[in-house]
Amino acid sequence: MSRKICIDPITRLEGHGKIEIFLDDQGAVEDCFFQIPELRGFERFVVGRPIEELPRLVTRICGVCPASHHMASAKAVDGCFGGEVAPLAVKLRRMYYNAHYIHSHIAHFYALAAPDFVLGPDADPAIRNVLGVVAKVGLEIGGAVIASRSKAQEIQRIIGGRSTQDIWCIPGGVAKGLKPEELKEIRPMVADLLEFTQFSLQLFRDVVLANPTYLDLIANGPYTLDVHNMGLVDSNDAPDFYDGQVRVVDFEGKELHRYEAKDYAEYVAEHVEPWTYLKFPYLKQRGWKGFKEGIDTSIYCATPLARLNVAERMATPKAQEAFEEMFATIGGHPSRLLLAQHWARLVEMVQNAETLQLYCDDPEITGDAYRVIPQHVTGEGIGIVEAMRGTLTHHYTCDANAICTSANLIVGTTNNNAPIQMVTKKVAGTLIRPGVEPDQGILNMIEMAFRAFDPCYSCATHSLPGEMPLRVRVHRGGEVTHEFRRGC
Amino acid sequence: MSSAAAADRGHPGPAPFPARPAPPRTLLLGMGNPILCDDRVGHELARRIAEHLGAAPGLEVEPECTVGGLNLLDLAEGFDRLIVVDSIKTRGGRPGDWYSFDGTALRDTMNLSNVHDANFATAMELGRRLGMHLPGDRDIHIFAAEVSENLTFGERLSPPLEDALPAVCREMLVEIESLLAQTASGAADP
Numbered sequence: 001m002s003r004k005i006c007i008d009p010i011t012r013l014e015g016h017g018k019i020e021i022f023l024d025d026q027g028a029v030e031d032c033f034f035q036i037p038e039l040r041g042f043e044r045f046v047v048g049r050p051i052e053e054l055p056r057l058v059t060r061i062c063g064v065c066p067a068s069h070h071m072a073s074a075k076a077v078d079g080c081f082g083g084e085v086a087p088l089a090v091k092l093r094r095m096y097y098n099a100h101y102i103h104s105h106i107a108h109f110y111a112l113a114a115p116d117f118v119l120g121p122d123a124d125p126a127i128r129n130v131l132g133v134v135a136k137v138g139l140e141i142g143g144a145v146i147a148s149r150s151k152a153q154e155i156q157r158i159i160g161g162r163s164t165q166d167i168w169c170i171p172g173g174v175a176k177g178l179k180p181e182e183l184k185e186i187r188p189m190v191a192d193l194l195e196f197t198q199f200s201l202q203l204f205r206d207v208v209l210a211n212p213t214y215l216d217l218i219a220n221g222p223y224t225l226d227v228h229n230m231g232l233v234d235s236n237d238a239p240d241f242y243d244g245q246v247r248v249v250d251f252e253g254k255e256l257h258r259y260e261a262k263d264y265a266e267y268v269a270e271h272v273e274p275w276t277y278l279k280f281p282y283l284k285q286r287g288w289k290g291f292k293e294g295i296d297t298s299i300y301c302a303t304p305l306a307r308l309n310v311a312e313r314m315a316t317p318k319a320q321e322a323f324e325e326m327f328a329t330i331g332g333h334p335s336r337l338l339l340a341q342h343w344a345r346l347v348e349m350v351q352n353a354e355t356l357q358l359y360c361d362d363p364e365i366t367g368d369a370y371r372v373i374p375q376h377v378t379g380e381g382i383g384i385v386e387a388m389r390g391t392l393t394h395h396y397t398c399d400a401n402a403i404c405t406s407a408n409l410i411v412g413t414t415n416n417n418a419p420i421q422m423v424t425k426k427v428a429g430t431l432i433r434p435g436v437e438p439d440q441g442i443l444n445m446i447e448m449a450f451r452a453f454d455p456c457y458s459c460a461t462h463s464l465p466g467e468m469p470l471r472v473r474v475h476r477g478g479e480v481t482h483e484f485r486r487g488c
Numbered sequence: 489m490s491s492a493a494a495a496d497r498g499h500p501g502p503a504p505f506p507a508r509p510a511p512p513r514t515l516l517l518g519m520g521n522p523i524l525c526d527d528r529v530g531h532e533l534a535r536r537i538a539e540h541l542g543a544a545p546g547l548e549v550e551p552e553c554t555v556g557g558l559n560l561l562d563l564a565e566g567f568d569r570l571i572v573v574d575s576i577k578t579r580g581g582r583p584g585d586w587y588s589f590d591g592t593a594l595r596d597t598m599n600l601s602n603v604h605d606a607n608f609a610t611a612m613e614l615g616r617r618l619g620m621h622l623p624g625d626r627d628i629h630i631f632a633a634e635v636s637e638n639l640t641f642g643e644r645l646s647p648p649l650e651d652a653l654p655a656v657c658r659e660m661l662v663e664i665e666s667l668l669a670q671t672a673s674g675a676a677d678p
Contacts, residue, residue: 041641045523107557111558146615
């Protein structure tokens with residue numbers, strides 16, 4: 001008689017979802033499904049609206065990464081008007097996005113990743129949170145985390161006029177420039193953020209790398225996948241979060257594809273499964289080959305680690321040092337060790353902080369040529385940026401009056417749907433074995449598999465009850481034989 | 489004669505009125521996603537309730553809040569009391585139903601419950617431990633309206649919720665007015 005374990009999260013910000021694990025007669029994992037109800041109707045919602053309205057609208061799609069949608073949408077709209085953007089506006093957009101990256105990565109690293117490593121994967125769930133982290137590392141560090149996050153947020157506000165619900169990007173540029181007095185205000189905050197990135201790397205060394213158990217979990221645990229990697233790179237093959245070419249390399253480091261945003265549909269397609277609303281992007285030219293690892297797979301990751309895997313180097317010196325240290329420690333470049341995502345986020349934070357500093361020193365940054373007025377409608381635009389949690393694509397068409405006629409989005413987390421399915425099953429299969437009953441520690445280690453991707457499914461569905469209760473039920477012969485609850 | 493002038497002439501003058509305590513700084517927050525059908529109900533309700541309340545002493549209103557997690561600290565810092573109007577979806581619930589509870593009811597959710605960020609209760613508790621001026625759990629009042637459709641993009645409420653909204657607003661308003669007439673507890677949370 002088979003039995004079923006159900007991890008049934010009900011979330012606030014991220015929509016609803018559950019993990020169902022099916023066990024065979026012996027109690028081994030037979031199958032595993034990660035199910036999320038997807039939001040519906042965005043494409044229909046935007047058709048008929050002025051195309052220049054979309055960058056303002058899409059910030060409402062997601063309460064977690066509104067700036068990523070704002071940037072990708074702005075680039076797509078630029079394309080609909082011929083693609084010309086004021087060079088200064090590109091610099092300012094990049095600057096804003098650097099600050100947003102730091103803000104988001106701080107939240108993920110300290111609120112989500114740190115509890116597993118500072119307190120341990122099997123710590124009591126009641127303390128395995130950012131409060132537990134602060135209790136262990138000290139209030140001073142906790143205060144630095146909150147202050148740094150606030151500074152990154154404030155930089156966004158100063159540059160873009162708002163830190164949320166952005167309305168700043170407009171066709172051909174941005175709605176406001178950066179005044180000299182604003183730059184003066186930003187400078188010390190940028191210096192502090194750069195220092196904080198170095199502090200965070202040191203904390204990672206002290207807490208994670210100095211702990212053989214954690215290192216073993218990263219290097220030898222079940223958190224690995226032999227799938228390919230996707231990310232944007234600049235002309236030197238360093239990570240580029242705002243623009244560049246999309247590069248795909250296999251898990252041995254061989255380049256499979258390199259393409260411009262406008263050609264994305266030739267390289268990426270989406271597979272549909274009957275048991276979920278989620279689509280599963282794959283490398284189109286290889287065809288859908290199922291949820292399979294291996295050199296012939298068509299599945300790829302688009303994550304912080306994937307971005308560093310497709311890059312040959314970092315764009316800035318301190319980030320390059322951190323990049324080299326990371327890959328030397330985890331056994332070479334590229335890496336399949338999914339828990340190294342957390343470290344990769346810290347490396348990305350360094351590049352973002354250093355780049356911010358470079359823009360602060362750019363004598364042109366306070367100029368006033370921050371917009372080009374579009375002269376004609378060309379009717380189609382594709383914008384790709386690296387959202388924190390994956391390559392984000394917005395593709396729009398519009399008519400001669402610049403009214404939206406179609407929209408297609410591939411959001412960051414969607415790229416990783418297949419890898420998340422696969423690694424969740426892999427980890428569950430490793431940890432839940434005949435004779436081993438699942439407990440909270442095991443459940444958390446399964447959660448760690450998908451949490452490493454920093455998934456965001458909501459794109460802002462956020463009804464109360466405001467928690468993600470996890471319910472684990474073991475079914476045998478139609479009866480519930482075990483039940484575990486957390487937060488419900 | 490002013491009391492200062494009286495004092496100058498050697499008279500004590502009339503006793504000054506006892507200073508009236510400043511009303512607690514209260515933030516009314518409408519939460520939701522404005523383009524996700526019923527998810528916007530918190531915004532709608534906060535706007536309507538704020539209109540009815542007018543310029544109540546100490547009251548500030550942020551009717552369209554779309555952020556969560558640690559970002560809430562930026563909004564709530566400096567306030568003595570927080571009134572959150574939000575949506576809720578319960579099994580078997582119907583539009584027209586609504587619930588109210590205080591921040592202590594959220595304590596059980598302090599585990600890792602938000603996939604990307606700290607949840608509401610955790611963010612608040614973290615801020616307090618770091619010395620930020622934030623409302624205590626007993627001064628966080630949550631009003632939640634039952635919704636039916638929050639997975640489809642749209643700028644209008646579903647018809648059942650639209651129909652129920654005036655009554656929900658009226659009923660919540662009574663309770664919120666009563667709250668505003670009270671001082672904040674200021675009590676440390678146990």
